[in-house]
Amino acid sequence: MKASYLGAMGYAHRRDFPPTWPTPPSYSDPETSVQSYQDGIEECEFAEEMGFEWVSFSEHHYSGRIATGTPAVMAAAVAERCKSVKIAMLGPLLPLNNPVRAAEELTLLDNITNGRLVMGFLRGTPNEDQVYGVHPSEGRGRLLEGMDLILKAMTEPEPFSWEGRYYQYRTVAVWPRPVQQPFPSALVATRSDDAVQYAAEHGLGLGVSFVPSEQVAGITEKYLHWCDEAGWQPEPDQLVFRGSIYLAETDREAQDWFNAQTDQGRAPGMALRSSVSQVIQASRSGQDVDYRNVFAGSASGDIVGGAPGLTFVGGPDTVFEQIKDYHDRCGTGVIDLFFQQPSLTHRDVMVEIDLFGREVLPRLKEL
């Protein structure tokens, strides 16, 4: 089993952010921000040194918690410092982006890393539907079409036009071609049947995030069934799970820390006003929304969609068993870990990476 370090590049003072998304830009002090990115890059370098085999990046907008709205830029910077790890782009969020631009960024990354790119396609969390003006009901269709267009753009040797349902491009000729042929390692990050089936039918891996192993096992079972129907079986590296982690020297120490976070309301997440969340969810599922009823939330809060909770909490033995459970039950081959909990400092995270690398990772590699 392999471990991946999520390069969240969180802003150093993220513990002071208001609970709702988006985080106002006024919270970003340039000097602190510059240092935060340097700290984040240093964490990636140290993770590589400690034996992590992937460093991942995720597209999240308008927030200093995961401060990589343009993950390809961040990935390129880290790829120059980390010379052996896989660079896993888990983003980009396809419904939000021009798929041709995404293809160009990905093939360029595959070139500057000499074939170390892993690309993941996903729709994104509901809050992301508020950026770039994409209708929430179009997310699923844009994801499926975007994946087809990106794969076509990476594999077609001559210029072509694309007549889609959501995208029309009359000249597509992505340059450079990817180093990995016919296209870089790829997975679909999803829990939805149609996207899981797409992954299976196209020989792509599967990524799942932030849900219990029982739920991941159910999704994986369907995926493996559809892979079997398509006549292939995925490699361990094609089953990826992303979870949040807090690792301490002992279970007691970790639990004390976790209890303190809950008490202080510092759980991570992308919380929204309930009214906004209602509209997005209804729109995503194609329902008509009566706005006269929706905009009744209180001015002071009424917040939903906060922390999904930590997936892995404890001392080294406990965390190892928690991760092993995903391996044994779901076939997870790569565990992508989000270490930067809101209240932690850069030094705290470095200590965790060191402990994970010494006490947990060697045992994971034997699975």
Next chain:
Amino acid sequence: MASDPLRETVVIVDEPERSSALRDGLAQRWVVLEPRLDDFGSVAEDQVGAAVAPLATGHYGLIGVSSAASVAIRHALQSPESIASLVLISPLAVRPAGAPAGSTHDLESRLPDIQCPTLAVFGQADDTIDPVAPSVYRSRIPNCNVAFVYDAGHDIAAERPQALVNLVADYLERRETFIVQNRASAINP
């Protein structure tokens, strides 16, 4: 079939009864002729010429669909002076490498002789087309654009009729300059 001197002509070569969506869509703008062919054999291009000559006014757009695309290619090679543009929809003139030599093999070698602007259209999910075929048309025909229609297989007219009509109409209208965006995108000008 009737001619109209005020409108340009488009000729569709296809299997009988299959092009209705395309025909109906293009008929809004062009006089559409659909010559009936006995088969798609070696004299079919002569039948196209004979059927169209008395009716077409000036140059005409020529569309060939699926197996009949080979007839359209042969007619374009035979009568280059008559063809304003050629549209090949799900064409089968390029066969997979290793396929037995035959009439399509001979036709493939003549693709560089096509003189008119050409658009080759493929369903993005068409598994009857050799994956390298689109690039063969694009690289061998001197002035050729290739388009993929998303969410369509071999019978694009049935699966994405409006997308196909819009694409073909735009190409017939503007030929190779169809790659230039001509729709304004200002929201509040």
